[in-house]
Amino acid sequence: MSQYFSIDGRPVWNPANGPGTLFARLAETLVPLAGRPSGIGVTPGDPDDHPIDGAAFGAFTDALVSEYRATAHPIQRALLEGFVATAAVLARRGRLALPALDGPPGTSPRDLPGGGAAAPDRLAALIAEYAGAMPA
Template identity: 80%
Template sequence: MSHYFSIGGTGVRNPSNGPGTLFTRLAEALVPLAGRPSGIGVTPGDPDDHPIDGATFAEFVGALVAEYERAMPM
């Protein structure tokens, strides 16, 4: 078994269950830190299929990078 991640219907990642579950749970755990949704969804009836909203995911990652940069003074 594996998880399927897609953006706009195009597959972008297909890890096995362990890494796939880790990725989705880690993203969900970082939502409060980012202050915005991750953009990673779940297809109803198929918990291993994760459509990703590319724009929302990009904003989520951008917010995490900004938080990291604030926390790591140069």
């Protein structure tokens, strides 16, 4: 069995049930942090099919990329890293803009007091690595 993710009708990922279900559930968990809906849906009668609204998913992913790149909190970064890299692969495959990924890092109000600037991120390397392990 496997899951199916498509952005605006374009297939972008066909993972096994475990990673696919985990990704969809993590997305919903991260909605409050992103401050916007994930855009990931479920086809009625087919819980393995996840149509994605491109505009919503692009904004959701961009908000999480921004949060990841802005924070100096090491645990916040570690918890976001895998999801954000995976979502960025899907966004790129769906031809969605991610301005936060292409621009300079910012700052986050969620950092530890006195935590300093965010360390360089690993997203570009992870996106390249993950893309090769994510069948479309």
